[in-house]
Each structure stands twice: as structure tokens, then as C-alpha cells.
Amino acid sequence: xxxxxxxxGSSSVKFQLIETSPELAAGAQDRRLARGSVERxxxxxxxxxxxxxxxxxxxxxxxxxxxxxQLEEIQAVxxxxxxxxxxxxxxxxxxxxxxxxxxxxxxxxxxxxxHNLTGYFASRRLLPNARxxxxxxxxxHQTLPPKAYTYGLPHALAARYRxxxxxxxxTSHRYLMLRFAQIHGSAPAAHRLITCHLGNGCSMxxxxxxxxxxxxxxxxxxEGLLMGTRTGDIDAAAVLHLxxxxxxxxERMDALLNKESGLYGIxxxxxxxxTLLEEARAGxxxxxxxxxxxxxxxxxxxxxxxxxxGGADAVIFSAGIGENAPAIRAAVCxxxxxxxxxLDSAKNEAAVGLEMDISAAEARTRVWVIPTNExxxxxRDTVRCxxxx
Ligand code: ADP
Numbered sequence: 272x273x274x275x276x277x278x279x280g281s282s283s284v285k286f287q288l289i290e291t292s293p294e295l296a297a298g299a300q301d302r303r304l305a306r307g308s309v310e311r312x313x314x315x316x317x318x319x320x321x322x323x324x325x326x327x328x329x330x331x332x333x334x335x336x337x338x339x340x341q342l343e344e345i346q347a348v349x350x351x352x353x354x355x356x357x358x359x360x361x362x363x364x365x366x367x368x369x370x371x372x373x374x375x376x377x378x379x380x381x382x383x384x385x386h387n388l389t390g391y392f393a394s395r396r397l398l399p400n401a402r403x404x405x406x407x408x409x410x411x412h413q414t415l416p417p418k419a420y421t422y423g424l425p426h427a428l429a430a431r432y433r434x435x436x437x438x439x440x441x442t443s444h445r446y447l448m449l450r451f452a453q454i455h456g457s458a459p460a461a462h463r464l465i466t467c468h469l470g471n472g473c474s475m476x477x478x479x480x481x482x483x484x485x486x487x488x489x490x491x492x493x494e495g496l497l498m499g500t501r502t503g504d505i506d507a508a509a510v511l512h513l514x515x516x517x518x519x520x521x522e523r524m525d526a527l528l529n530k531e532s533g534l535y536g537i538x539x540x541x542x543x544x545x546t547l548l549e550e551a552r553a554g555x556x557x558x559x560x561x562x563x564x565x566x567x568x569x570x571x572x573x574x575x576x577x578x579x580x581g582g583a584d585a586v587i588f589s590a591g592i593g594e595n596a597p598a599i600r601a602a603v604c605x606x607x608x609x610x611x612x613x614l615d616s617a618k619n620e621a622a623v624g625l626e627m628d629i630s631a632a633e634a635r636t637r638v639w640v641i642p643t644n645e646x647x648x649x650x651r652d653t654v655r656c657x658x659x660x
Contacts, residue, residue, distance in 0.1 A: 272657075273304065273344050274650040275331075275401070277324070278351040279390025281382060283310045284323040288331055288338050288345070289650035301647060304338035305331055320386065321393035328397060348394050348403045349653035351442070351645070352387045354380035355407030356433065360414070362406040362652035365391065369405060379433060380491075404653040411441030414482040419579075422490070436494070438486035440468045442645040444476040445483075447587050449648070450641050454626075463580040465573055468643065469599070470590035471542070473498045475569070477576035485579050487572055493528060496572065497565045499542030502532040504568070537561035544592050544599065566602040573603070577610050577636075585637040586612060594642050595623050604638060611635025 272292070278285040288304040307330055309323040317323050331337050331345075339345070350365070356379055358372040370388070377384045391403060412420075420436040422429060429435065447466045452459040460481035467475050473496040477485040487495025487503075497503045505528075514524050535542035538561035540550055550558035577583050588600055597619045604614050613634040622629050622640040630638040 272346050272654050273339065274653045275345045275348045275394075275398070276351070276646045276649045276653075277348055277390055277394060278646075279320055279323075279386045281386050282312045283308055284312065284320060284327060284390060286324075286327045287646045287650075289647060291647065291650045291654055301650075303647075306646075319393075320389045321396065324390065324393050324397055342398060343400060345398055345401050347653050347657055348398060348401050349649040350387060350391050350394075350403060350405050351649060352405045352407045353383035353409070353439065354437070355405070355409045355413075356437070357413065359405070359407045359410050361410050362404055362649075362656050364656050365403040365405050373405065379437070402657055404656045406442060406649045406652050408439040408441050409437045411445040412436075412438030412476070412483045412486050415485060419485045434490055436486070436489040438474070438476070438483065439488045439492045440472065440474045440476075440486075441483065442648050443468045443589065443643045444474075444478065444486070446643055446645060446648040447589055447641050448478050448481065450626075450644075451585060451587060451639065454641075462584045463582060464585055464587060465576045465580070465583050466587045466589065467569060467573075467593050468590045469496075469569070469588065469592035469596075471499045472501070473503075473569075473590075473592070475572045475576065477579045479580055485576060496568050497537075497561075498533045500530050500533045500535045502528050502536070534561045534565060537564060544596055548596070548598055562599070562602070566599060569603045570606060573607060573612075574610070583610075583636050585639055587639045587641050589641050589643040594640055597622065600629070600638070600640075612638060614638060 273288060273290050276287045276289060285308040287306040290302040290304055292300045307327060309317060309326050311317060312320060312323050328342060331339055332342060352373060354376040356376040363369050373384060373388060395403060422434055424434060444466045448459050448464055451462060451464060464478040465475065466478060472492050474486060474488045475496065476483050493501050495503050510524060513519060533542060534547060538547055538558045540558055541547055547558045547562055551562055573586060592599055600619055601614060604612050611634060613631040614629055615631045618627060618629040624642060626641050628637055628639050
């Protein structure tokens with residue numbers, strides 16, 4: 272089945288056309304037929320999401336370079352939805368009840384869900400014969416136990432505002448779990464895993480019995496690891512202190528925490544790990560500090576999740592930084608000998624954008640690099656939902 276995977280953000284639409292089957296094991300049948308993105312939605316040439324999707328579809332059916340001849344070949348659309356709240360534990364075929372539940376989650380993800388929904392409505396108009404499936408960033412983490420997702424807030428207030436840890440990047444963490452099991456010819460439930468998605472946004476997940484039991488992102492994608500421009504974990508009192516003394520509005524503080532902090536905020540140079548590694552090598556102390564904080568926080572979470580899981584079979588690195596930065600992986604792993612983590616440095620250096628085991632032969636806890644592929648999992652979920660539903 273040919274599935275259009277759509278990821279609609281505030282100003283961009285990313286898309287892939289994937290031919291796939293429902294089972295991850297059926298690797299040979301996957302084919303990515305096309306990928307692309309339409310940026311700068313809102314500017315004159317692309318006034319809205321509908322026009323963006325129209326452009327995407329035009330490129331797919333381009334007589335010279337298009338991957339398909341006619342739009343009818345697209346039988347299904349898999350939509351990346353950011354927030355499914357407590358409604359969705361897995362991917363679902365979109366119907367009226369599902370739409371209502373996604374709308375109910377808009378207050379939880381005001382910057383994301385509305386664009387995801389706009390993309391859905393536009394693609395339904397443009398592809399009226401296709402069937403549509405929603406795949407949620409939060410769904411995989413709905414298996415967190417209450418002790419992992421509950422914040423230490425007054426119960427009634429937390430309940431009223433649905434304040435709890437939801438976790439995000441679930442599709443990526445689930446892909447890494449499934450791929451690890453596939454590589455080993457085993458069931459996903461057979462492994463205790465610590466997965467590290469280190470991209471622009473960064474998160475870690477503890478996985479046991481095929482389920483997410485803890486994750487570092489929380490009520491929003493601000494908690495946990497240090498990220499490109501986000502603080503990650505911070506004492507809430509520091510936020511109050513800044514707001515009080517600097518007389519910052521909610522909006523200003525929100526931007527400060529999400530867009531001006533993290534690697535960028537500490538270094539004052541860049542949110543890009545490549546730039547910071549160069550600067551650090553050249554002796555820039557703040558670039559060095561930013562990277563130290565970044566790696567230290569990952570180490571702490573590995574230790575925490577090792578304790579949560581009672582040991583781990585493997586630590587998996589993925590996404591832009593995890594897949595491409597041996598220096599970061601070494602800085603994270605080298606001090607973790609006590610947890611049975613030991614890298615083979617030649618393998619670590621070689622693993623740039625490649626899937627491989629980078630641990631030393633004698634290491635008790637394996638360390639893997641696995642390139643993530645959220646779009647493929649969205650496509651497979653879409654086919655699976657449609658074949659059972
Ligand atoms: P997103 O979360 O937007 O999908 P990616 O997973 O593509 O992002 O990760 C983007 C980040 O990956 C960049 O900001 C950069 O810091 C990092 N990155 C990409 N390539 C490399 C590299 N070769 N070395 C170190 N970091 C890299």
C-alpha cells in the first residue's frame with residue numbers, strides 16, 4: 272500500500288510517500304518513493320497548509336519526476352499528531368470521535384495540534400478517497416505507571432489541568448525498540464532498553480516488556496535533557512525568580528525557556544552540536560561547558576533508567592546527534608563502566624549514520640547506534656490500522 276506520511280508544523284509540511292506493509296519484519300517490502308518538505312507557510316507563495324499540501328501532491332504526481340501518476344494511488348495518509356493526551360495508547364483510524372479527542376488535546380499542545388488538524392482537514396479535501404490514520408507522539412508513553420508520570424502538585428489542580436508527564440518522541444522510541452528486536456530476531460518484550468533520541472529536541476526512554484515505563488520529556492517537550500534551545504530540567508523556582516526580577520510576561524518566559532536556552536543559551540554561539548564541537552576543540556570555554564552539561568545530563572538519565580529497569584540490555588543512540596556524533600557518545604559512555612557500558616572506540620568512530628553495535632566485546636550492556644525512522648513506523652501503523660479496522 273502507498274501511504275503518504277504527513278507531518279504538519281506551524282510553518283512547514285514534511286511528507287514522505289512510502290510503500291509498505293504492516294509488519295516491521297517485512298523489511299524487504301518497504302520502499303520510500305519520495306520525500307520532501309514545503310517551508311514558509313504563511314508567506315505569499317504558500318498562504319496556508321492546504322496550498323502546501325497541494326504543492327506536495329503536485330510534486331508527487333509531476334509527469335517527469337513524480338513518484339506516482341495519479342493521486343488515486345495514495346490509498347492512505349498517516350498523520351503525525353503531537354498530542355493524544357490520555358485518549359490514545361496507539362494509532363487510530365481518524366473518525367469524528369477521534370477528531371473530537373484530538374481537539375480536546377489542543378490546550379495541551381497549542382502550538383502543535385492545531386496545525387496537525389489543519390493538515391488533516393486539508394489533506395482530506397485534497398485526497399477524498401484516501402483513508403486517514405493518526406499516529407501520536409505521546410501514545411507509546413501512555414504505559415507509564417502513575418509513579419513515573421505524576422508531578423508533586425496538588426492533586427485536584429493537576430487533575431483539572433491534566434498536568435502530568437506525557438512524554439513525546441514516542442514514535443521514534445518505539446521504532447528503536449522494534450528495530451532492536453528485529454535485528455536480534457527476538458520479541459520486543461525480551462529486552463530492557465534505554466533509548467536516547469538526540470536531535471533538535473532530545474529525550475530518553477526506559478523500555479521494559481515492550482513498553483515505555485519512563486521518559487524524560489514531560490507535560491511539554493521542555494523537561495529532561497538539555498536540548499538545542501530548551502533548558503530541560505530546571506528548578507521551577509528559578510523560573511519564578513527570573514519572571515519576578517526581570518518582570519517577564521508568560522510569553523516572554525516561554526520563549527526564553529524554549530527558544531533561547533539549552534546548548535544555545537549556555538554557549539551563546541549555536542544550538543548545533545557540530546559547531547559547538549569545533550568551538551570546544553578550539554578552546555572556547557562556553558562551548559565546552561554547554562557540551563559538558565549536555566552529556567552529563569544524558570549520563571544521569573542513563574543511570575536513573577538503569578535503576579528503573581533493574582539493569583539494561585542496551586543503550587541505543589539515535590537522531591541527528593545520536594547517529595552522527597561519536598565524540599558525544601564517547602563523552603557520555605566513557606564514565607559508565609560501572610554499568611557495564613564500554614565502547615569499542617574504533618566502532619564508535621565508524622558509526623556515523625550507520626546502524627551498528629559500538630560496544631566493546633566484553634561489555635555487559637550493549638551500546639547501539641540505530642538511525643531512527645519515524646515516517647516508516649507511521650506508514651506501517653497506518654497500514655496496520657486500516658487492515659484491522
Ligand atoms: P530534528 O529533531 O529536527 O529531527 P535531527 O534529528 O535532524 O533534528 O537533529 C538535528 C541536530 O543534529 C542538529 O542540530 C545538530 O546539532 C545535530 N547533528 C547533525 N549532524 C551532526 C553531526 N555530524 N555531528 C554532530 N551533530 C550533528
